[in-house]
Amino acid sequence: MDQQQFQKIVDEKNPKVPYFLNILKAFIVGGIICTIGQLLTFFYMRFFPFTEGTAANPTVATLVFIAMILTGTGIYKKIAQFGGAGSAVPVTGFGNAVISAAIEHKSEGYVLGVGGNMFKLAGSVILFGVLSAFVVALIKTILVSIGVISW
Amino acid sequence: MISSLVTAFVVGGFICVIGQIFMDVFKLTPAHTLSTLVVLGSILDGFGLYEPLIDFAGAGATVPITSFGNSLTHGALAEAEKHGIIGVLTGMFEVTSSGISSAILFGVIGAFIFQKRKTTY
Amino acid sequence: MKKSIIVFLMLLLLGACSNEKEKVIFPADNSASLKPIMQKQETIHGYKSVINEENILVAININRFARFNKTKIEEKITKQIEKQFPERQVLVTGDQKIMWEVESIIDKKLKEEDLKKSIEKIKSLSKEET
Amino acid sequence: MVNTFGTLQFITKISIANTGIVAGPVEKDGPFAESFDEVLPLETEKNETNEQAHSRMIEMACQWAAKNGHTQLNNIDVLIAGDLINQLSPSNFAARSLALPFLGVFSACASSVEAIIIGSLLLESGNARTVLAGASSHHPAVERQFRYPLQYGAQKPKTAQWTVTAAGFALLEKELNDVPVVTHATIGRVIDGKQKNPLHMGAAMASAARDTIERHLTNTKSQMSDFDVIMTGDLGNIGISILKEMFQDENSGVILQDAGAQFYGNEPFFNAGASGAGCSAAVFFGQIYDQLKKGVFKRVLLVATGALLSPLTFQQGETIPCIAHAIECRMEKRS
Numbered sequence: 033m034d035q036q037q038f039q040k041i042v043d044e045k046n047p048k049v050p051y052f053l054n055i056l057k058a059f060i061v062g063g064i065i066c067t068i069g070q071l072l073t074f075f076y077m078r079f080f081p082f083t084e085g086t087a088a089n090p091t092v093a094t095l096v097f098i099a100m101i102l103t104g105t106g107i108y109k110k111i112a113q114f115g116g117a118g119s120a121v122p123v124t125g126f127g128n129a130v131i132s133a134a135i136e137h138k139s140e141g142y143v144l145g146v147g148g149n150m151f152k153l154a155g156s157v158i159l160f161g162v163l164s165a166f167v168v169a170l171i172k173t174i175l176v177s178i179g180v181i182s183w
Numbered sequence: 184m185i186s187s188l189v190t191a192f193v194v195g196g197f198i199c200v201i202g203q204i205f206m207d208v209f210k211l212t213p214a215h216t217l218s219t220l221v222v223l224g225s226i227l228d229g230f231g232l233y234e235p236l237i238d239f240a241g242a243g244a245t246v247p248i249t250s251f252g253n254s255l256t257h258g259a260l261a262e263a264e265k266h267g268i269i270g271v272l273t274g275m276f277e278v279t280s281s282g283i284s285s286a287i288l289f290g291v292i293g294a295f296i297f298q299k300r301k302t303t304y
Numbered sequence: 305m306k307k308s309i310i311v312f313l314m315l316l317l318l319g320a321c322s323n324e325k326e327k328v329i330f331p332a333d334n335s336a337s338l339k340p341i342m343q344k345q346e347t348i349h350g351y352k353s354v355i356n357e358e359n360i361l362v363a364i365n366i367n368r369f370a371r372f373n374k375t376k377i378e379e380k381i382t383k384q385i386e387k388q389f390p391e392r393q394v395l396v397t398g399d400q401k402i403m404w405e406v407e408s409i410i411d412k413k414l415k416e417e418d419l420k421k422s423i424e425k426i427k428s429l430s431k432e433e434t
Numbered sequence: 435m436v437n438t439f440g441t442l443q444f445i446t447k448i449s450i451a452n453t454g455i456v457a458g459p460v461e462k463d464g465p466f467a468e469s470f471d472e473v474l475p476l477e478t479e480k481n482e483t484n485e486q487a488h489s490r491m492i493e494m495a496c497q498w499a500a501k502n503g504h505t506q507l508n509n510i511d512v513l514i515a516g517d518l519i520n521q522l523s524p525s526n527f528a529a530r531s532l533a534l535p536f537l538g539v540f541s542a543c544a545s546s547v548e549a550i551i552i553g554s555l556l557l558e559s560g561n562a563r564t565v566l567a568g569a570s571s572h573h574p575a576v577e578r579q580f581r582y583p584l585q586y587g588a589q590k591p592k593t594a595q596w597t598v599t600a601a602g603f604a605l606l607e608k609e610l611n612d613v614p615v616v617t618h619a620t621i622g623r624v625i626d627g628k629q630k631n632p633l634h635m636g637a638a639m640a641s642a643a644r645d646t647i648e649r650h651l652t653n654t655k656s657q658m659s660d661f662d663v664i665m666t667g668d669l670g671n672i673g674i675s676i677l678k679e680m681f682q683d684e685n686s687g688v689i690l691q692d693a694g695a696q697f698y699g700n701e702p703f704f705n706a707g708a709s710g711a712g713c714s715a716a717v718f719f720g721q722i723y724d725q726l727k728k729g730v731f732k733r734v735l736l737v738a739t740g741a742l743l744s745p746l747t748f749q750q751g752e753t754i755p756c757i758a759h760a761i762e763c764r765m766e767k768r769s
Contacts, residue, residue, distance in 0.1 A: 041680060042627075042676055045672055046634070046637070051207055051208065055203050055207075058199045058200055058203035059199060062196045063193065063199070063243075064192070065195065066192060066196065066243045066246045066247070067195070069245065070188050070191035070243065072242070077400060078404065083432065086432050087401070088237075088242070088245040091245065092246065092281045092282045093284075096285040096286050097285065100292065103297075103587075104293050108587050109586070112587020112588060113587070119587055120202060120216065120588070120589075122199070122246045123251075123282045125248070126282060127286045128586060129213075130290040132582070132583040133586070134291060136299075136583035136585070137294075138294045139484070142291075142294075146294045150287070153213075153583070154217075154286070156217070156218045157214075158283060159218075160218040160221050160222050161222075161225065164225035165258075166259065172229050172263070173268050173270075187400075190368065235372040235374070239372045300584070301459065301477060302459070302573055302574060
């Protein structure tokens with residue numbers, strides 16, 4: 033049996049990914065998390081001196097706090113198995129990646145374990161965030177300075 | 184107010200759908216997906232499109248990870264507007280992201296208070 | 305079942321846009337002069353304003369889908385009001401928080417000194433970034 | 435001993451005197467739970483790391499195997515053990531406290547059978563009288579090393595397998611009556627099916643399993659129908675169906691079975707089934723051994739399959755090479 037035949041069998045036997053169902057689940061879970069975020073935004077605007085622009089910060093921090101509780105109690109994993117990207121893309125997913133790694137590597141101590149491994153999953157997000165921000169801002173600044181576009 | 188909730192739901196959900204498509208159709212790992220989305224948010228801000236989205240959808244645009252790329256780019260651009268090319272760097276160092284700092288803080292707190300859990304199914 | 309939920313959500317979305325323009329102006333003097341400007345704005349569905357000798361503070365409710373152009377709408381209305389009142393500082397904002405603050409000033413019926421303080425507070429609030 | 439291209443035939447009667455199996459709390463609901471000697475109430479006890487819990491589990495399984503075989507641990511000549519963790523540290527640490535002459539083996543999830551083969555060779559050559567051989571895996575420890583932190587929310591696809599928490603050890607002795615005997619063994623070749631998805635190991639391992647089974651059948655001049663069951667280690671639901679498709683033998687549908695696919699019953703939570711070195715060890719030395727001993731099965735082929743990947747290699751874009759080792763066990767009629 034050669035490689036091609038084998039690959040054909042493998043492709044045949046691979047279960048179909050339920051694309052539509054996964055997308056629907058991601059939409060619902062992601063939407064619910066963002067709606068909770070919006071409710072928190074209203075809460076912070078109503079009772080604290082935050083405007084629409086500044087209320088995003090305490091909202092994000094609160095969502096990460098909720099993610100910590102859900103991660104520590106093992107609930108976030110179940111939400112993620114259901115929601116897929118719906119739970120990974122909101123900032124709670126970022127929080128979950130950091131917090132789960134921190135809890136997991138506690139056994140190696142706080143410096144080498146927690147400190148060293150906290151960003152092993154989420155580090156790439158920070159890297160690409162900073163890198164792309166730099167590149168985008170640089171390109172735009174250059175384009176503005178040679179007069180192609182304006183601010 | 185309810186319309187704000189609905190738009191947050193729809194826009195936030197839609198960004199997650201993009202993420203799910205990356206994961207399912209293009210077979211990216213979660214880390215690849217999130218990195219791609221962050222870059223996407225930053226590019227959108229380069230075209231000046233992300234702030235209007237935040238004005239429109241509120242938390243629907245600030246909660247997904249795309250807003251992280253946006254806020255970094257936004258800070259860099261705001262400084263670049265004032266100080267020219269060197270502002271690109273200083274602007275980025277100026278930006279504080281509540282997402283990262285809260286994740287670090289709550290990560291350590293979480294590691295401190297939570298024990299390993301029994302595996303369940 | 306899913307369809308009915310979608311219809312329900314759409315109704316909510318539309319219902320929020322169709323309110324009549326709310327006009328509350330405080331203190332009452334000079335208010336008439338804002339009215340013609342605000343009345344012709346098609347992108348908003350309500351506004352509340354506070355006016356004293358130096359400042360004009362207008363909180364607007366921008367229509368849901370016009371919120372993409374929030375900054376542009378704010379600028380446009382600011383310019384139009386500035387034309388009418390060149391001697392005063394004008395702040396036009398679609399921010400929900402400012403709307404609530406303006407409402408509370410109107411409810412409390414603040415007088416000169418307190419009013420001035422509150423207006424300054426709101427102005428500094430609106431300048432904050434991220 | 436006759437050797438034909440990787441297939442060994444043992445002249446001496448290598449008898450599996452008894453076995454010891456310890457499993458974790460999640461495994462107690464599976465269909466094989468009856469054959470476990472002990473089920474841990476918790477995977478890790480308080481103030482214990484995953485790796486410490488792993489070695490404790492290995493120690494317990496060794497003690498059970500010795501106890502069931504009516505012997506003392508200090509009568510054992512050699513301990514052969516394997517697991518999936520870096521540098522085999524759980525097995526090494528267990529061997530430290532057991533204080534036995536120790537050989538550590540690694541063939542990923544095929545370690546259990548590799549250990550048996552080496553143990554049988556030691557007995558055959560007359561250099562040992564009693565050998566304790568087996569393998570183990572511990573879900574939290576393995577998951578953390580090969581995949582993500584336990585509480586990280588990553589959606590698992592239908593092809594993903596669940597690493598079992600189990601340790602299985604067999605006590606090998608010579609010339610015993612009324613116990614199953616290891617007659618043949620086939621040493622696997624490393625086969626690369628050019629699969630890259632670490633969450634779909636069944637497909638990667640299927641070609642290795644096929645190679646080993648085919649060579650065993652050819653070298654022992656037997657057919658699939660001669661066996662009561664050919665049990666593969668941890669191909670999972672999808673892997674075993676790929677393997678059945680590859681053989682296209684009319685008997686393959688019934689005779690070919692997979693421990694990983696059956697380990698958790700039909701619980702959909704575990705997706706494609708179980709995996710891990712402890713999976714094949716727990717099933718082979720548990721259920722299959724019991725059935726052999728009772729005489730339900732007369733002749734079985736146990737094929738443990740292992741995916742020889744590390745997190746490093748698949749992130750570097752390497753394919754997943756796989757290996758499968760097989761032992762043939764027979765039960766002679768009771769006298």
